[in-house]
Amino acid sequence: EDYTVMTGQQFRNFVEGLDKDDEDNEYVKNIDNFRLVRDQLKVLARSSPTDKYIMATGLKQLHHVVAMTGDGTNDAPALKKADIGFAMGIAGTEVAKEASGIILLDDNFSSIVTAMKWGRNIFDSIRKFLQFQLTVNMCALIMAFAGAAVLKESPLSPIQMLWVNLIMDTLASLALATEPPSD
Structure with a gap:
């Protein structure tokens, strides 16, 4: 595939900068050119904070999730514009x-990758836990209703149902909480 390398000035000129609508929402003036750049750009050399801000604005305009890293005061607008901004703790300014x-x-930067792995792991564990809980509770409800219809009383007393739920909640949460993230 062909990739593009541009300077910040070339990028800014190519997408024609930013504009505002009636509600002061910013957007990239030439979004068609931005789409071309988005698909091909691999290096944005000598980029200014304005170029980073234009890049974040254009990506958000095209409904992408944007992450931005920065350490200086001049990076603050792009960090704020992004869906998630990563600032450097040691070298970063208070504004950033x-x-x-x-x-x-x-x-x-490898901390970002590690954080993403753990975040995805937590999200996946919550999804698995909820799926497990819905399955267990649906089975308990079906068993209670079927037992009540056939035997004219529930096969499990309310206290027994609470104990089953308590044990299943505890064991499932422990099993999923100790699962390490995968690559």
């Missing part, structure tokens, strides 16, 4: 830290 959503305490 305030504008960001996450502060990397060790200034190491």
Whole structure:
């Protein structure tokens, strides 16, 4: 595939900068050119904070999830515009830290990858736990209704149902909480 390398000035000129609508919402003037750049751009050399801000605005305009990293005061607008901003904890300025959503305490980009792995793991564990709980509770309800219809009383007393739920909740949450993230 062919990839593009541009300077910040070339990028800014190509997409024609930003404009505002009646409600002061910013958008990229030439979104068609931005789409071309988005698909092909691999390096944006000598980019200014304005170029980073234009990039974040254009990506959000095209409904992408945007993450931005920065450490200086000049990075604050782009960090704020992004869906999630990562600021450097050691080298970063207070302004950048305030504008960001996450502060990397060790200034190491690999921390972002680790955080994403753990975040996805937590999300997946919650999904599995809810699916498990719905299955267990549906089975208990079906058993209670079927037993009540056939035997004219529930096969499990309310106390027994509470114990079953307590044990299943505890064991399921422990099993899913100790599952490490996968690559």
